[in-house]
Amino acid sequence: MGELNAIIHQPVRLKIMSALKALPPGEMLEFVRLKKIVEATEGNLGAHIQTLEEASYVAVEKDFADNRPRTRVKLTREGRRAFEDYVSFLKNILEG
């Protein structure tokens, strides 16, 4: 059995990764919508996204849509794999 991924295991980051994993591959989630799903404050969410981005688990894209600044987040291939490994790790514990 592998080791617990401490980056993903943090509660807010776990929600971020779960929310992004639920989307079809390649689909990005707007920061404001992610904030509602995760139920985190803007600053808190931003800090955790940065941690995940530094681990190459998520990618952040900033652009303009309808003349408004827009920040979008998506799961990277590494992030998807790390999350799947994390879920397998949890299931292994349950199966004993």
Added chain:
Amino acid sequence: MDLSRDQAAESLKEIERTQRRSAEANEYVYSSPQFILWGLIWMVGYTGSYLLPNYGFSHGINWLWFGLVVIGIFGSHVLGRRRIRHLAPEAVAKGKAISIRWGMTMFVFYAFIIAVFAVIRPRNPMVSGAFIPLLIAAIYSVWGIWQGLRFLYAGIALAVLTLGGWFYLYPYFLPWMAAVGGGSLVLIGLWLRKV
């Protein structure tokens, strides 16, 4: 760091909860403008059918609805393509293929309805004005069972309003469906947007 079985179980539950919320919210957000578009089409269609009975639910081709459905399918396709803007560049091609499949699905759906009425040929042409909303209500309900309870509630509401209008307000069925049927679709669309 060691993790107990209870902690692992709780983390898995949290993952499942968040994934369900995220997937449902995603469906609601993209479905919202579709509900509003079709609600407006129903309002125009049923009002027009009431005021211009020869072009609405009549024997022969329902030109009013034919035109509205063409506008609706085109509008739905345009709204569907907006979703592609949320895709990462590497997923755009797949998104476009899905958008085309949805357009084809709607085309098949309306071809099916036309074929059914060509075979059944109801004596009362108003039957099609009730059948189509009931069919759509059933589709929303089934969709809701799998993709999010709000769609199920929308389907039930639509079926109840349609049957209520048919059995208790038959002389005013068309304006009823314009105001309450179309209006409820618009309200459902706005409700989904609030998620």
